[in-house]
Structure formats: C-alpha cells, structure tokens
Amino acid sequence: MRSPRGLLLALLLAAATLSYAADDLVVKRFVVNAGTAAEPFPVNSYLVCHRPSRSAVLIDPGADDERFAAVAGELGVQVRLVLNTHGHFDHVGGNRALRERFAARLAAPAGDRPLYEKSGNAAAVDTWFQDGQALDAGGFPVQVLATPGHTPGSSCFLIGGQLFSGDTLMAGGVGRVPEGKNEEKALKALARVIRRKLLALPAATVVWPGHGRPTTIGEEGLLNPFLN
Numbered sequence: 001m002r003s004p005r006g007l008l009l010a011l012l013l014a015a016a017t018l019s020y021a022a023d024d025l026v027v028k029r030f031v032v033n034a035g036t037a038a039e040p041f042p043v044n045s046y047l048v049c050h051r052p053s054r055s056a057v058l059i060d061p062g063a064d065d066e067r068f069a070a071v072a073g074e075l076g077v078q079v080r081l082v083l084n085t086h087g088h089f090d091h092v093g094g095n096r097a098l099r100e101r102f103a104a105r106l107a108a109p110a111g112d113r114p115l116y117e118k119s120g121n122a123a124a125v126d127t128w129f130q131d132g133q134a135l136d137a138g139g140f141p142v143q144v145l146a147t148p149g150h151t152p153g154s155s156c157f158l159i160g161g162q163l164f165s166g167d168t169l170m171a172g173g174v175g176r177v178p179e180g181k182n183e184e185k186a187l188k189a190l191a192r193v194i195r196r197k198l199l200a201l202p203a204a205t206v207v208w209p210g211h212g213r214p215t216t217i218g219e220e221g222l223l224n225p226f227l228n
C-alpha cells in the first residue's frame with residue numbers, strides 16, 4: 001500500500017499534469033551566446049508560455065538576450081519566473097538583468113548554492129528549490145526533479161508533460177561529471193538517476209536539453225550510449 005505521503009505526491013503530480021490542455025503551452029527555444037563574440041558559447045534558453053494564465057517562465061538565460069522580451073511581447077505573456085537547471089556560468093549569465101527587466105522571481109537549485117556564492121550570483125536568487133517541489137510560475141506549476149551528477153544541484157523541470165533537462169540529459173549524451181579518480185563512479189551514478197527518474201517518464205515525453213537539439217525520453221532510452 002502507498003504511504004500517505006506517497007499518495008499525496010502522486011495526487012499532486014496528477015494535478016500538475018491534469019491542469020494542462022494540449023495546446024496550453026508554447027515552448028520557444030533560443031540558442032543564446034553565453035560566451036563572447038570572439039569565443040562563442042552556445043546554450044539553449046527556453047521561454048515556456050502558458051496561454052490560459054498569460055504567464056511564462058524563462059529557463060537558463062545564458063545571457064541577457066533581447067529576443068526574450070520581444071517574443072514574450074509578441075505572445076502576450078508576462079515572464080513571472082526565471083529558472084536555472086544548475087549554477088554553471090553558461091546557464092545563469094542573464095539571471096540578474098532579466099529578473100529585473102521582467103520583475104520576475106529567480107529560482108535556483110539549493111544543491112548548487114555554493115556555486116552561486118562562489119560566482120557572486122547568490123544574492124539575486126529569490127527561491128532555492130529542492131527535489132520534488134512544485135514551483136508556481138504565475139498560474140501554472142513547474143515540477144522539480146533533482147538529478148544530481150553534472151553538478152550537486154542539477155535539476156530537471158517537468159512542465160505540462162515536457163521535460164527541461166539542462167546538462168543532465170542531451171540527445172545522445174549526458175552532462176560531464178567532475179574529473180578525477182571518482183569520475184567513472186560518478187558517471188554511473190548519474191546514469192542510474194537518469195534511468196530511475198527520467199526514463200520512467202512516458203516515452204513520448206519531449207526533452208529540451210541545455211545544449212543541442214530536442215529529443216524524447218523514448219529515443220534516449222533506446223539509443224543513448226551512456227544509459228545502455
């Protein structure tokens with residue numbers, strides 16, 4: 001039998017999934033330069049727009065890119081929440097400017113707090129989230145799935161049945177783990193977390209990674225060499 005807590009979690013997850021209709025969400029992917037003109041460093045940033053509430057979240061703004069505001073304006077949505085999958089520089093570069101521009105809240109993984117403190121980015125964070133938390137994105141829920149390995153706090157977001165996987169899972173790859181003598185062990189642990197938490201999602205789940213093209217859970221379960 002399920003524990004009361006397990007049952008509550010299942011109900012919350014069901015509610016989070018059920019509150020979306022098929023065309024409620026619009027996902028816009030931006031390839032943003034988190035580096036310099038001389039040394040470009042492309043990263044995927046996502047604007048996830050929820051039509052019924054006219055709210056949006058901005059995931060991993062690697063830079064202060066003016067296209068975010070332009071597209072949010074075209075779609076008539078207000079960015080209420082800026083989210084980071086993890087604390088690496090290429091995913092957080094636009095945090096401060098965009099939090100201000102949109103008067104949005106900034107949420108980041110609690111497990112990466114030391115990274116933010118080291119880089120001087122911690123003061124701008126409004127919410128440090130944990131595994132399993134449901135964040136309110138201004139009228140629609142974002143479910144946090146902690147997937148530690150690439151960084152201690154690395155997390156994925158489930159929004160209306162679509163997965164935003166940061167540097168945890170990419171088409172044909174997984175994020176790098178810290179180098180050193182424990183590297184192999186860490187990579188195995190990461191693969192275990194991905195299999196247990198992400199590959200358990202429906203095969204048709206669209207995966208939007210931090211780098212490269214989108215994929216699906218089904219495709220990665222079959223073809224990703226790091227998971228097989």
Ligand SMILES: [Zn+2]
Pocket residue numbers: 086088150167175
């Ligand atoms: Zn990273």
